[in-house]
Amino acid sequence: MAIKVFFSILLLIIVQSCRQENHVRTYRLPKPEKSSQKQKIETPTSGFSWEKPENWIPSAGSNMRLASFDVPFSDAKGDLSLIKLSGTGGDLESNINRWRGQLGLASQSLSEMKKNITTKEGKLGEYQLIKLFNNQSNSAFLCAIMPVGSQTLFVKLSGGLTGIQESETDFISFCSSIDFLE
Amino acid sequence: MNKIANFFKHPKIFVITIIWMMVLVVLGTIEQKHSGLFAVQERYFSSWVIWFSLFPMPGGRLTLIIMLINLSFFFFNKSIWKLKKLGIVILHLGGILLLIGGGLTAMFSSEGNMVIEEGDKSNHIEDYHYMELAIINTSSAEFDAYTIFDQPLLIKNNILTHENLNFEIEILNYLENCEPDKRTSSPAIQYKGMLKNFMLKELKPEKEDNWNRPGIIYKISNSGTSTDGMYGIFLGQPVVQTISVNDNNYTIVLRRKRTYLPFSIGLIDFKKILHPGTDIPKSYSSDIILTENRAVRKILIQMNKPLRHKGYTFFQSSFIEGPDGETTVLAVVKNYGRLFPYISSIIMCVGLLFHMFQKLPDLFRKSREKVAT
Numbered sequence: 162m163a164i165k166v167f168f169s170i171l172l173l174i175i176v177q178s179c180r181q182e183n184h185v186r187t188y189r190l191p192k193p194e195k196s197s198q199k200q201k202i203e204t205p206t207s208g209f210s211w212e213k214p215e216n217w218i219p220s221a222g223s224n225m226r227l228a229s230f231d232v233p234f235s236d237a238k239g240d241l242s243l244i245k246l247s248g249t250g251g252d253l254e255s256n257i258n259r260w261r262g263q264l265g266l267a268s269q270s271l272s273e274m275k276k277n278i279t280t281k282e283g284k285l286g287e288y289q290l291i292k293l294f295n296n297q298s299n300s301a302f303l304c305a306i307m308p309v310g311s312q313t314l315f316v317k318l319s320g321g322l323t324g325i326q327e328s329e330t331d332f333i334s335f336c337s338s339i340d341f342l343e
Numbered sequence: 344m345n346k347i348a349n350f351f352k353h354p355k356i357f358v359i360t361i362i363w364m365m366v367l368v369v370l371g372t373i374e375q376k377h378s379g380l381f382a383v384q385e386r387y388f389s390s391w392v393i394w395f396s397l398f399p400m401p402g403g404r405l406t407l408i409i410m411l412i413n414l415s416f417f418f419f420n421k422s423i424w425k426l427k428k429l430g431i432v433i434l435h436l437g438g439i440l441l442l443i444g445g446g447l448t449a450m451f452s453s454e455g456n457m458v459i460e461e462g463d464k465s466n467h468i469e470d471y472h473y474m475e476l477a478i479i480n481t482s483s484a485e486f487d488a489y490t491i492f493d494q495p496l497l498i499k500n501n502i503l504t505h506e507n508l509n510f511e512i513e514i515l516n517y518l519e520n521c522e523p524d525k526r527t528s529s530p531a532i533q534y535k536g537m538l539k540n541f542m543l544k545e546l547k548p549e550k551e552d553n554w555n556r557p558g559i560i561y562k563i564s565n566s567g568t569s570t571d572g573m574y575g576i577f578l579g580q581p582v583v584q585t586i587s588v589n590d591n592n593y594t595i596v597l598r599r600k601r602t603y604l605p606f607s608i609g610l611i612d613f614k615k616i617l618h619p620g621t622d623i624p625k626s627y628s629s630d631i632i633l634t635e636n637r638a639v640r641k642i643l644i645q646m647n648k649p650l651r652h653k654g655y656t657f658f659q660s661s662f663i664e665g666p667d668g669e670t671t672v673l674a675v676v677k678n679y680g681r682l683f684p685y686i687s688s689i690i691m692c693v694g695l696l697f698h699m700f701q702k703l704p705d706l707f708r709k710s711r712e713k714v715a716t
Contacts, residue, residue, distance in 0.1 A: 184493035187507055188603070189486045225668070248622045251664050259663060265581020267522070267556055297540075298581045 209314070212338035214331045217241070234324025241318045250313045253306065257291055260302050264295040283337035285309055290333065294322055301325040305336040314339065352416035360410040367403055381472055381552040389449065404449065411442040430698025437691030444683020452678040453602055457657065460670045464609035464634070468675040470600035472552050474578065476559065478508060479594040493600065497559060510566035510588050514559060520546040521558035521577055535572035536584045543575045559597055605653065606635035613662055613669040627662055629671040644673065654679070
């Protein structure tokens with residue numbers, strides 16, 4: 162008797178786990194909330210100087226940023242941020258893949274990214290310029306990563322494809338002009 | 344009935360199955376180098392049948408079920424229920440519990456990631472390996488109605504229907520790994536959505552399963568509208584596919600299989616401690632808020648101190664750090680068979696000890712007789 166009960170339960174579990182209806186589910190969820198302003202805990206301390214194009218307008222940004230600018234484009238405006246992190250702030254590959262993720266692009270290996278990375282020379286030494294475009298969503302980033310001693314500066318300009326291409330020269334000039342405050 | 348019972352309880356079955364499992368472990372270990380851990384687990388240990396070219400052989404799941412049946416027939420055999428065989432009875436009980444625990448884990452456990460940015464919260468985990476096709480009816484102002492088709496249904500030529508949907512979806516192809524490729528020529532008239540501008544190019548699957556980007560080519564039909572046509576979708580598609588059928592708006596997303604939790608976790612702060620003078624993390628932790636039925640609890644999850652709640656275990660697994668803030672990655676496991684290996688191991692140890700102490704007098708007697716002769 163005991164063995165019959167045991168195998169009946171075993172068979173029931175196996176059959177239950179194989180039922181195809183388990184692979185279709187329905188449920189209702191409330192509409193996703195609009196993203197709220199996130200808390201930033203770091204307090205910036207500047208100590209750098211830079212030269213910016215006249216038409217860039219300082220904006221509120223967030224506590225984490227050393228500087229924020231609204232960058233006017235011919236068709237809209239972009240957002241530029243300057244941020245300082247201690248250490249390297251993560252390796253190049255993970256930083257670029259994070260930005261790619263923000264643009265809705267799939268991750269790439271470092272060798273695949275190489276074509277989007279160029280090295281530039283600024284007042285603080287060499288830095289890397291990264292261009293990321295998503296043609297499908299008409300969004301793009303221009304980013305610069307500058308190692309400064311035991312810290313790293315990150316500059317990011319986000320906006321539409323046309324605007325980013327228009328502002329590339331200004332962006333490079335701005336990044337190259339960043340220096341220690343005398 | 345007796346003949347069947349005598350056949351299934353035969354010790355040779357146990358010996359054969361345990362040897363076959365050893366062979367599978369060796370084969371799986373060798374193939375893991377080339378195919379990756381998940382592919383090997385699916386082929387050798389989670390399968391009912393393994394095909395070696397044209398020859399079918401029992402997979403790990405079938406082998407272990409045969410082993411369980413064999414042990415069970417032996418365990419329920421009246422001839423072993425004697426005091427002098429108590430050790431053997433206990434040992435078999437431990438083995439049966441171990442296999443039942445393994446079965447529960449294989450059938451009902453889930454594991455995945457919960458990724459939360461600082462200041463954000465989440466109430467779902469995403470599976471490491473399995474995908475789902477989510478059809479979301481966004482027409483209501485109050486809620487979104489989800490109809491989810493799991494990965495086993497996303498196979499070529501399968502037609503997906505449901506009473507919540509007033510159209511059919513036929514899976515024309517499921518691509519394990521793919522990338523969108525810009526069309527160079529004008530698209531055929533039946534192509535809709537993303538397929539108007541892109542093709543999905545099939546790529547060789549990566550060794551590590553979660554590096555793959557799956558995609559689906561599917562056909563919508565019987566909607567009675569111009570929405571009918573061929574569509575494409577892939578994991579992480581930046582612009583989601585939306586369609587409209589008879590005043591109902593739908594969003595179609597291919598995503599990692601989601602399991603929603605009866606509570607939510609918000610990340611207040613992620614902390615990282617470095618080894619002095621280096622950029623190498625010594626430890627990292629997540630200061631979180633667990634919210635359940637309006638009750639709020641503040642908890643610290645550390646590398647070796649996971650959070651256990653409602654059967655789920657949250658381990659501090661990884662983190663993402665960048666200029667836009669920090670993000671914690673928690674590995675989440677729910678395993679109904681979690682305690683079985685511990686309990687069954689203890690039972691088997693007790694069984695072996697019993698058996699040893701029961702046999703000791705005989706061993707001493709034989710030893711004395713040997714010395715005497």
